[in-house]
Amino acid sequence: MMVGALAAFFVLFVPMGLAGWHLSRNKVLFFSGALFISLAIAVHLTPYFPSISRLLVPLPSSPPLLSPISCLSSLHDVVWESQDPPSWSWSRSNPALSCGFQKLGRSDASDLLNGSWILVAGDSQARLLALSVLSLILDPAAMDAVRPDLFKRHSDYHISVPENGADLDFIWAPYASNLTETLRRIEMNERYPDVLVMGNGLWHMLHVTIASEYGAALRDVRRWATANGRSRHMFWLGMPTLVTEKLNTEEKRMKMNQTTWEVYEREVSSSGLLRSFGGPFLLLDVGLLSRGCGSQCTVDGMHYDEAVYEAALHIMLNALLIESHQRI
Incomplete structure (x- = not known):
């Protein structure tokens, strides 16, 4: 020396x-x-x-983060703090605490999604998630103008956000075959979304009621999504917990019960669609989130308070941060 x-x-x-x-x-x-x-x-x-x-050499100001895989598996470690109005946060114990999960504000979310194409395809649950995305990145005045067009019955919707150059498309796709067709169009056009969110099942449960057919259709979705693979981030929006006694028709109450819901959930798992079963989609578990919020969070037994979809959105945004190796 x-x-x-x-x-x-x-x-x-x-x-x-x-x-x-x-x-x-x-x-x-x-x-x-x-x-x-x-x-x-x-x-x-x-x-x-x-x-x-x-x-x-500066000393670390916080404990090191856990591995990305550990953090992704802990994203749903959510606690409901109150019911009126519903509010939630991530658990304050490990591993959720060590992963540094956080609710993003409008500015941070806009920066994260800057210049991105976000494609949401599915049923009314997916439409509610699209609403949650726009509610976060648009100012209230712009959101008031958006809401009526987004909720035109059984329709697609497109919006460009000039503040950050993001595009959001909602595709009405109530059946799994509609999701496959959406993936085919993406492949044909060779324009791949940066963030792809898909999910349905309730319509099939009500109008077809053959769970094995639903599972077979999901395996087609998996094949096309795997081939499509050039979409950087893929999420599957799970079905909400059904509160049978609140469903608004006798047909719904008869067909959309807890037993049928569980059978359809097993078809999702066995299809290999989800990343936890070797597939391309990371689950946004609306079933778990809606169950945590409770039956008082739904009026009609299937569509929940906006806090449930807000939680699903922030889980998705934190997954994007983890997968892109960023921290806000």
Whole structure:
């Protein structure tokens, strides 16, 4: 170490001293030269003095994050803090606390989605998630103008957000075959969304009621989504927990019960659609979130308070942060 320090002394100080003698004729140049010399000395000598090196390296201000896989698996560690109005937060215990999950504000969410194409395809649950996205990134006045068009019955919707250059498309796709057709069109046009959210099942449960057929259709969705793979981030919007006694028709109460819901959920798992089963889609578990919020969070037994879809949205945004190695 001493030999290295001595060598550094001769290499630095002799040439710098000669330069300093010439620069001393001009005070401004001399000050600039002296500052440069001091910085150069510090950079070259710091490795030879470990105690100085430790002082110059900032200590971490928070515990290190867990691995991305651990954090992704903990995204749904949500607690409901009140019911009137419904409010939620992430658990304050590990691993959720160590992962640093956070609710993003309008500015941070706009930055994260800057220039992105967000495609949401599915049934009314997917439309409610699209509403939650726009409610976060648009100001209230713009949102008031958007809401009537977004909720035109059984219709598609498109909006460009000039503030951050993002595009959002909602595709009405109540059956799994509609999702497959959406993926085919994406492949045909060779324009791939940055964020793809898909999900349905309630219509099939009510109008077809053959769970195995639903599962077979989901396997087609999986094949096309895997082939499509150029969409960077894919999410599956799970079905909400059904409150049978609140459903508004006798047909719904008969067909859309807890037993049928569980059978359809098993078809989702066995289809291999979800990432946890080897598929391309990360689950946004609306079933879990709606169950946590409780039956008082739904009027009609299937569409829940906006807090449920807000929670699903922030889970998605935090997943995007994790997968893109960012922190707000």
